[in-house]
Amino acid sequence: MLVLRDLQKQYTKFRLGYLWTLLEPLGMSIVLWFVFSVLLGARALGLQPYLLFLSVAILPWWWFTKGIAASTRVFRRAGGQLRISLLPTEIWVLRVLIVSMIEFLFSLPVIVVAMIVTRTWPGPLIVLFPVAVALQFVLMYGLSLLISAGCVVIPDLARIVRIVLRALFYLSPVLYSISNIPEAVRGLAALNPLVGVLGLYRIGFWPEEIEDAYGYAVSIGLSIVILAIGMIVFRRTEPRILKEA
Amino acid sequence: MARQKLTPGLDALLAFDKAGVRMPRRRRRKGDGRRQRLRRIAGEVKRDEVWRLRHATFSVEEGESVAIVGGRGSGREALLRLAAGTLVPDEGTVRRRLGVVPMIDVARSFVRQYTVRQNIYLVGGLLGMSPEAVTESLGEVVTFAGVESILDKYLGTTPPVIRQRLAWATAMSTNARAYAIEQVLIVGERDFRQQCWTRVDRMREDGVTFLLASDSPKQFRRFCDRAILLDEGHVVAQTTVPDAIARLRALRRADRPSPDEPDDSASGPTGDDQ
Incomplete structure (x- = not known):
């Protein structure tokens, strides 16, 4: 309950820029679509229509980057508030996560726009979309706990995270489809928990996309493991976090 | 919610048992950030932690108003935060029967x-x-x-x-039934201050507990039943308010001849970090 109110406060800043939440990913999708589909004519990359293919994955990806990047500085920004806060410390992490998720949900009309432009409509498997959101939430919560706590102990971690995020963008099937990866390394690539998450987002549009359950199993398993580790680590570091305030 | 866990069966409202907390040293000594970092790499300055409070053992009964007397850096804030549970002790325990609101x-x-x-x-x-x-x-x-x-x-x-x-x-x-108040809050216009203190008086009559840290002896005398004297993170004495104030003055006087040790004398003993 308290989180929501906390969030509501945070949110007043965003409302003005709501239009931007829409325009930013839309613009991004168009640019990438233009580069990869029109300029490079890479027909083999991803699935058709490419514009929709991109935007369905780019929105969750943005949520992921923003949430994780924000979690590197939660406690630096909390400052004095931590000194009087009687709320569980996890709330600070949860809050940035929810803020970024709401931004994501508000940017969903971009997919609708892409659907209209490309005249492609989702199949019945679109019901898995909320599942994908939930899975990503669990995964991100675990990671955020881990990273926010880690950044307090090792300040340099924030920079490492930024680089890793960059790398992860290309390592995850955002621009391409998992089927573009050579068979040999596909198993290795599927170890990335985002593979399953992004797959779940896309499955509604391309039911033929991923038939094997391997990627999903890895995603779900890893998300839970990361969440467990995150919670333990966070508990352990909590005294340190409080001291930084 | 573990850090503000309540112990319902506790006989006092708040009990510190050999509680202590280490805090990262915050104040910069000399030079700017880059210079600091260079020094740290060179091993000149360790990124160390300081015991802000050590072996603090005392308890507070319900309805009491306790003055936390001590100079800057004596561990007042650490003590208050421990009391409210916005800080977790590194040694010993802090138990409370009721929630304490940190002000x-x-x-x-x-x-x-x-x-x-x-x-x-x-x-x-x-x-x-x-x-x-x-x-x-x-x-x-x-x-x-x-x-x-x-x-x-x-x-x-x-x-x-x-x-x-x-x-x-x-x-x-x-x-709430208990407050931990830091002096910074006690500023403002005179009228308003008056209003606040009347309110505090009324609450004290109601049996609300206060922990008050301040720089003003006047406030201590007016509002507190007894005092805890802090020096360099140690609980030096638990006495009456006037006695504590007098002893703090004496401590300050004793400190004055050695002003060339910048922060150390005020922020607690060093070198005993594990």
Whole structure:
């Protein structure tokens, strides 16, 4: 309950820029679509229509980057508030996560726009979309706990995270489809928990996309493991976090 | 919620048992950030932690008002934060029977981009109130702080005095049975201060417990039943208020001849970090 109110406060800043939440990913999708589909004519990359293919994955990806990047500085920004806060410390992490998720949900009309432009409509498997959101939430919560706590102990971690995020963008099937990866390394690539998450987002549009359950199993398993580790680590570091305030 | 866990069977309201806490040293010594970092790499300055409080053992009964007497860096804030549970002890234990509300520089937690109303909700929430509880006490807070006219204005434009009043009013509206108050909160106009102290007096009669840290002996004398004297993170004595004040003066005088050790004398013993 308290989180929501906390969030509501945070949110007043965003409302003005709501239009931007829409325009930013839309613009991004168009640019990438233009580069990869029109300029490079890479027909083999991803699935058709490419514009929709991109935007369905780019929105969750943005949520992921923003949430994780924000979690590197939660406690630096909390400052004095931590000194009087009687709320569980996890709330600070949860809050940035929810803020970024709401931004994501508000940017969903971009997919609708892409659907209209490309005249492609989702199949019945679109019901898995909320599942994908939930899975990503669990995964991100675990990671955020881990990273926010880690950044307090090792300040340099924030920079490492930024680089890793960059790398992860290309390592995850955002621009391409998992089927573009050579068979040999596909198993290795599927170890990335985002593979399953992004797959779940896309499955509604391309039911033929991923038939094997391997990627999903890895995603779900890893998300839970990361969440467990995150919670333990966070508990352990909590005294340190409080001291930084 | 582990850090504010309550111990219902506790005979006192608050019990410190050999509690201590290490804090990272915050104050810079010499030079700018880059120079600091170079020194650290060179091993000249260790990124070390300081015991802000050590082996503190005392207890507070319900309805008492206790003065936390000590100079800057004596561990007052650490003690208050431990009492409220916004800090976890590194050694020993801190147990409490009831929730303690931390009134430690509350005004710093306000967010300038929020309106006054939003800030009341924010800080009320931080202090553990539910949204409904804040709504209920909103009117009271607003009158007490005298912010009726600017309730929906952004806080960034209001003078610091108003912020202090707001902080005080919000914290008081939590209706808790125990408070840990830091001196910074006790500023503002004389009228308002008077109003606050009347309120505190009334609450004391009701059996509300206060831990008060301040620089003002006057406030101690007026409001506190007894005192805990802190020096360099150690509980030196638990005595009456006048005695503690006198002894603090004596300590200060003893410190003065050695001003060339910059922060060390004030921030606690070093070198014994594990």
